[in-house]
Amino acid sequence: xxxVKQSPQSLIVQKGGISIINxxxxxxxxxxxxxxxxxxxxxxxLLIAIRPDVSEKKxxxxxxxxxxxxxxxxxxxxxxxxxDSATYFCAASNNNAGNMLTFGGGTRLMVKP
Amino acid sequence: KAGVTQTPRxxxxxxxxxxxxxxxxxxxxxxxxxYQQTPGQGLQFLFEYFSETQRNKGNFPGRFSGxxxxxxxxxxxVSTLELGDSALYxxxxxxxxxxxxxxxxxxTRLTVT
Numbered sequence: 557x558x559x560v561k562q563s564p565q566s567l568i569v570q571k572g573g574i575s576i577i578n579x580x581x582x583x584x585x586x587x588x589x590x591x592x593x594x595x596x597x598x599x600x601x602l603l604i605a606i607r608p609d610v611s612e613k614k615x616x617x618x619x620x621x622x623x624x625x626x627x628x629x630x631x632x633x634x635x636x637x638x639x640d641s642a643t644y645f646c647a648a649s650n651n652n653a654g655n656m657l658t659f660g661g662g663t664r665l666m667v668k669p
Numbered sequence: 670k671a672g673v674t675q676t677p678r679x680x681x682x683x684x685x686x687x688x689x690x691x692x693x694x695x696x697x698x699x700x701x702x703x704y705q706q707t708p709g710q711g712l713q714f715l716f717e718y719f720s721e722t723q724r725n726k727g728n729f730p731g732r733f734s735g736x737x738x739x740x741x742x743x744x745x746x747v748s749t750l751e752l753g754d755s756a757l758y759x760x761x762x763x764x765x766x767x768x769x770x771x772x773x774x775x776x777t778r779l780t781v782t
Contacts (some may be wrong), residue, residue, distance in 0.1 A: 588769050599673070599759050599773030600712070645712060651767040655702050656725045659712035 559583050560648050562660025569667050575633040578645035582627065584646045586648040591631045592655070594643045603644075604631075604669065637668045671696065673762050673774035681780045687748040690777045694741050694762030700724075701743040702771065703735060705756040716756075718743055718768050750781045 562579045569575045579589075588607055592600035606620040607656045608628065613620045621631040633640055646660040674693045682688050694701050702725075703715040714727040718737035735745040741762075747754055757778050761771040 597775070599775050601773065605769065606772060640765070649769070651769065654717050654719070654725045654766050655700055655763050655769070655771055656714045656717060656727070657771065658714070661711050
């Protein structure tokens, strides 16, 4: 059962553009929503995370928007750079259930120079 | 501070064999989680250990097992390997239970022939 749905599966953006990746979840017990970035041959690296008590969190060029009523959250990458080309995963967890992360299917981002 | 280390990085096994993978968490981290990553199923949670006790288990058959030692290092074992067990096995560590920030290692690439 896929509890976190991520879209699109792949994305091509021009350098300087905005990359937007969306996720939707089903389990209302989720209370922590991180985004991970993964380069080929590497493990996922935590980019930015949000809790449902805020609607937006920004760190540098990365912004998470969170809509609790719609059970959706998204990652915006401003001024996208070729070095941002990677696979991005959204995830969700319930703190009462430990550190278990439920991941979305991933989005392969390519930023063209 | 050294990151999460996993050994070996690459492994080739034959169907029916068993395999043991090792994970050393970041110094001071007491929680270790394991994930399986495949192109078809994405990132799936296997299990989580804290203070040498399994705290959570994902939806995997009993052939998948793990343990954690007093120094927080963890091992996972897969017995009677099947072709479908070919995957990247990722270990993630965090300070404690429900600490949210998880740091992933580079993974062990297991190929079953």
